[in-house]
Amino acid sequence: MKQVMEGSHAASEAVRLAKVQVISAYPITPQTHIVEALAEYCENGTMDARFLCVESEHSALAAVISASTMGVRTFTATSSHGLALMHELLHWASGARLPIVMAEVNRALGPGWNIWADQTDSLAQRDTGWIQFYCEDGQEVFDTTLHAFRLAEWVNLPVMVIQDAFFLSHTLEPVDIPDQKQVDQFLPPFSSGVKLDTEKPCNMGQLTPPSIYMEMRQHIQMAMEQVSSCYSEVEKEFSALFDRQYGPVEPVACEDAEVILVVSGTIAGTCRSVISDLRSKGEKPGMLKIKMFRPFPADFVRRAVRAAKKVAVIDRNISFGAGGIFCQEVKSALYNMDPHPPVFGYIAGLGGRDVTPDSLEAIYWKTKKGDLLKGESTWVETQEVELKN
Amino acid sequence: MPIKDYIRERYFPHLWCSGCGHGIVLGSFLRAIQQLGLSKNEIVMVSGIGCSSRITGYVDFHTLHTLHGRALAFATGVKMGLPELNIIVPMGDGDALAIGGNHFIHTARRNIDITAIVMNNRIYGMTGGQFSPLSGYGIKATTAPYFNIDHDFDVVELATAAGASFVARTTTYHEKQLTNIITKAIQHVGFSVVEVLTQCPTYFGRKNDIGSAVDMMKLYKEKTTPRGSKAKKENPDLIERGIFVQKEMPEYCNEYNKIIEKAMKGH
Numbered sequence: 168m169k170q171v172m173e174g175s176h177a178a179s180e181a182v183r184l185a186k187v188q189v190i191s192a193y194p195i196t197p198q199t200h201i202v203e204a205l206a207e208y209c210e211n212g213t214m215d216a217r218f219l220c221v222e223s224e225h226s227a228l229a230a231v232i233s234a235s236t237m238g239v240r241t242f243t244a245t246s247s248h249g250l251a252l253m254h255e256l257l258h259w260a261s262g263a264r265l266p267i268v269m270a271e272v273n274r275a276l277g278p279g280w281n282i283w284a285d286q287t288d289s290l291a292q293r294d295t296g297w298i299q300f301y302c303e304d305g306q307e308v309f310d311t312t313l314h315a316f317r318l319a320e321w322v323n324l325p326v327m328v329i330q331d332a333f334f335l336s337h338t339l340e341p342v343d344i345p346d347q348k349q350v351d352q353f354l355p356p357f358s359s360g361v362k363l364d365t366e367k368p369c370n371m372g373q374l375t376p377p378s379i380y381m382e383m384r385q386h387i388q389m390a391m392e393q394v395s396s397c398y399s400e401v402e403k404e405f406s407a408l409f410d411r412q413y414g415p416v417e418p419v420a421c422e423d424a425e426v427i428l429v430v431s432g433t434i435a436g437t438c439r440s441v442i443s444d445l446r447s448k449g450e451k452p453g454m455l456k457i458k459m460f461r462p463f464p465a466d467f468v469r470r471a472v473r474a475a476k477k478v479a480v481i482d483r484n485i486s487f488g489a490g491g492i493f494c495q496e497v498k499s500a501l502y503n504m505d506p507h508p509p510v511f512g513y514i515a516g517l518g519g520r521d522v523t524p525d526s527l528e529a530i531y532w533k534t535k536k537g538d539l540l541k542g543e544s545t546w547v548e549t550q551e552v553e554l555k556n
Numbered sequence: 557m558p559i560k561d562y563i564r565e566r567y568f569p570h571l572w573c574s575g576c577g578h579g580i581v582l583g584s585f586l587r588a589i590q591q592l593g594l595s596k597n598e599i600v601m602v603s604g605i606g607c608s609s610r611i612t613g614y615v616d617f618h619t620l621h622t623l624h625g626r627a628l629a630f631a632t633g634v635k636m637g638l639p640e641l642n643i644i645v646p647m648g649d650g651d652a653l654a655i656g657g658n659h660f661i662h663t664a665r666r667n668i669d670i671t672a673i674v675m676n677n678r679i680y681g682m683t684g685g686q687f688s689p690l691s692g693y694g695i696k697a698t699t700a701p702y703f704n705i706d707h708d709f710d711v712v713e714l715a716t717a718a719g720a721s722f723v724a725r726t727t728t729y730h731e732k733q734l735t736n737i738i739t740k741a742i743q744h745v746g747f748s749v750v751e752v753l754t755q756c757p758t759y760f761g762r763k764n765d766i767g768s769a770v771d772m773m774k775l776y777k778e779k780t781t782p783r784g785s786k787a788k789k790e791n792p793d794l795i796e797r798g799i800f801v802q803k804e805m806p807e808y809c810n811e812y813n814k815i816i817e818k819a820m821k822g823h
Contacts, residue, residue, distance in 0.1 A: 193654075194680050194683035194684070194686040194699070195624075196682070196683050196684075197682050197685065199684050199686065199698075203684070203698045203699060206698070206699040206700070206701065207701050210701055210702045211701070211702070218699070220686060220687060220699045220700075220706075222653075222654040222655060222657060222689060223625065223654065223655040225557070226653075248623060248624060252655075276625070278621070280605075280621065337622065509734070536790065
């Protein structure tokens with residue numbers, strides 16, 4: 168049934184229907200609506216689950232890791248500095264091969280303090296062994312959260328389902344919420360292969376010498392390499408039931424496109440209308456939305472941009488000294504493909520600044536008419552800052 | 557110097573809700589500074605995150621608005637770098653006792669000369685009314701819609717046990733006592749903890765049907781009593797106000813200087 172709800176509640180509704188058993192979190196704006204709804208569900212019996220409000224994000228993920236080790240389905244949610252504080256445990260969750268699902272609300276890091284949308288928080292965690300999905304709207308948040316449990320429990324890796332602060336987390340949109348029976352068909356109860364069990368005592372997290380540590384890391388990489396095909400299976404089953412499918416990337420009008428704009432998150436929604444406006448004026452833009460960031464869907468990206476003359480990557484994030492993070496990944500995916508289109512990097516919308524249709528159209532023209540830049544990236548719509556001593 | 561000279565007027569009106577007790581704490585703090593006759597240049601104020609932490613924006617001292625829970629760790633760095641300055645740390649429930657709880661007990665253990673003003677409103681106001689480690693059993697919050705089963709810390713007992721050499725408690729109703737206590741806390745050499753019970757009518761008051769800010773302040777009047785009073789003996793549920801610990805103990809920066817002195821002997 169279609170209901171009007173925030174992106175935050177699209178996440179919490181999916182968690183309710185996924186019959187998660189243990190949830191832990193620490194309050195941080197703009198993630199709080201997700202866990203407030205879940206706290207209510209846990210206490211009024213809507214969910215048969217335990218909610219732990221602990222004393223920090225570090226403790227929240229620790230609690231979820233140990234609950235997952237006991238073989239139950241788990242969830243946490245955070246944002247920005249909360250995610251940064253979890254960093255040590257992010258590695259632990261993937262290293263222990265635990266299928267934890269997290270809702271991450273993209274928010275800028277301080278200083279200066281800023282609570283608005285910026286992807287640098289989650290992209291800074293790209294090497295922690297978590298699968299990452301970036302969502303465009305409330306429906307995608309809901310669907311992807313359900314996908315996440317299936318996928319995580321299949322490949323034994325944790326999954327982050329990411330949405331933009333406020334543009335998505337606090338924006339009301341219609342979201343189709345299926346009933347419990349339908350979701351149960353898609354997502355059976357969690358049965359963990361490796362868990363602490365009094366019948367089969369074991370010891371976890373022990374000293375791992377060089378003779379075996381490397382293989383354990385290789386196994387994580389092997390699991391990551393399976394994600395793409397497993398995700399395609401998960402989506403196939405999901406779409407048979409719910410008639411919605413996304414793919415790790417979504418190419419829009421890329422077949423004959425001269426300039427392809429590569430986007431993620433809510434900017435994709437804006438970009439769709441820009442593409443159709445420009446097409447109606449006889450231009451040939453395309454859009455490539457990247458949904459799955461880890462593992463990076465390099466094959467899909469190569470296929471989508473192969474025929475384009477130019478590629479423009481719009482990043483609402485920055486790796487200082489290297490440029491936009493999606494841009495780095497796109498460049499690296501194309502490097503061994505000969506020939507490949509030149510890649511233009513644009514930094515836009517940091518700290519919640521609007522990326523408007525005009526911003527994207529200007530990027531299109533700049534890319535179409537311009538030569539490859541000397542630097543790694545162009546900063547979009549920044550003001551001249553007067554330096555005072 | 558007039559009180560107004562201690563604030564950054566350009567940041568007003570402040571963002572606290574109407575009825576919030578934090579403005580009273582700010583007022584008391586400024587009067588304490590005025591009474592002590594400190595110059596703006598001698599004071600560093602360090603805060604973390606939350607409603608209480610916004611104080612650093614409003615006062616015209618050297619101010620640092622830092623990470624959630626880490627205010628005391630940042631403050632320790634400031635004090636070790638420039639020990640002659642007065643370091644004041646306004647903190648809320650989360651900064652002092654949840655995410656920052658570890659820093660709180662270790663700052664007390666070291667007895668470094670910092671003044672922590674713990675503004676206890678028993679809830680996380682800024683993020684929307686979730687329960688905190690000071691909410692207490694039975695309290696309602698957005699993350700405890702029925703009732704909270706977590707017990708609260710007693711800030712005075714915790715600070716005392718951890719080794720703070722000045723520990724006091726009062727409320728926003730007792731403004732004169734608050735000014736007096738903050739003055740003494742700043743003068744004290746060592747780690748000083750001042751717990752201030754301060755009302756959050758928006759979340760704590762509303763969630764728990766306590767009424768208006770005025771009703772909440774009346775409760776501070778009725779449910780507290782001076783330390784060691786006869787009333788406390790007759791009604792053990794009353795919360796005591798006053799100075800609980802005030803003792804001379806070796807201060808961390810001074811002790812550190814002794815190490816330097818010893819290490820430099822013979823050179």
